[in-house]
Amino acid sequence: MTTLLRGEVPAILQAAEHAQYQGAYRPAGIPLAEVRRGPYDGTRIAVRPDANGELPTVLTMANGRIVYERDRPQPDGTAVYRYSPRLSPAHEGLMRAVAEVYAEHALQRGQS
Template identity: 55%
Template sequence: MATLLRGEIRAVLQPAGNSQYQGAYCPPGVPFKEVRRGPFDGKTDIAVRVGIDGEVPKLMTFSGGQVVYEYDGRDKQGRAVYRYAPKLSSSHRDVMNGVAEVYAEHALNKAKEGR
């Protein structure tokens, strides 16, 4: 676990909620549930600094700003919860196209086995 400095609280990264993934890009053949998944979901060794107004940052970015997580309140342990924000993540379309390729390859292999 990360050591907390003065003014910091623990944070956790979670899959996108309804408000984050509504209207996000999803290629044909890919279940919409895949849109919710962020590359850093489940990460708990993160700390965020509370501002002088008592608020945490609204957005958290990774990979040079290509992956964005959006603040979504606190959990029962008092951690700041950040949810994957596919509509704000510039890498989302490329990742989803890669997921579509995997789904298409799987469908092709399944079809070949069925012959």
């Protein structure tokens, strides 16, 4: 007899909290808010529990380069996944790109 999977659970992707960003790469002069922010924050998705009814502990996107970790659910039962810079292989490259943008803006302000 085949085990039927339960229905999907609503989920939302959110910015990292201390547990996820602690020790993550942060270039000099870049605000912590930039480190915490993930590329898919605010996105609402559906997550399918496994056969035991458990939600996945991590979600990977962009061919495994972006990782979100499961956090406590919201009161309405929506699962919350938080961006994990520590586990995301793309994080350092993203932070370098952010640092370049900050440097360009600093140059433009200096020339005005």
